[in-house]
Amino acid sequence: MANPGGNVPQQPCSSIIGGIQQFTSALMNVLSGHRLNWTYIEIVRSHEVTELKSVGNCEEVKQWLEKMEDTLEAIKCPLNEWANTVTFFIKGDARSWWKSMKESCPPSSWMTWSAFRKCFITYFLSPSYRLRKRHEYLEFRQGDLSITEFDSTFRRLAKYHDGTYDNPQAQIDQAMLALN
Structure with a gap:
């Protein structure tokens, strides 16, 4: 039977796999300066989410929370990691609130995003x-x-x-x- 590719010799499958492995290896060498296993905190930080430090302006706090939620959703952060990731960005006066919240929860309890969000809004957004x-x-x-x-x-x-x-x-x- 004639070679359907003309004068092009057929390569065994193992050489194709070897080529893919070489390409993957070369790609990994190029990317070696880039971290492939970033934490959610590092990824959020790369999206230029600022830290929450002051607690006086309800509109700013609301916008910060919305930006944080949008970012966590966009990076596909698992919902069970949201509260832990967000609290890393709470600093200054706002951090005192978070520390007191952690101390009031039993050590083995895990705060859901819904529970965290409700406590956050209740504390940072005035009743009015x-x-x-x-x-x-x-x-x-x-x-x-x-x-x-x-x-x-x-x-x-x-x-x-x-x-x-x-x-x-x-x-x-x-x-x-x-x-x-």
């Missing part, structure tokens, strides 16, 4: 700020907003309403009321 956001959420209506704009605003506001943050059915019910 949270009440204003809750009212904004409950009174929100679609009006002239597109579905995309509605969804984005609705989800942002829902984060600050304790009754719906962990309750998808309550969010659906509220969204139905808010739609035109």
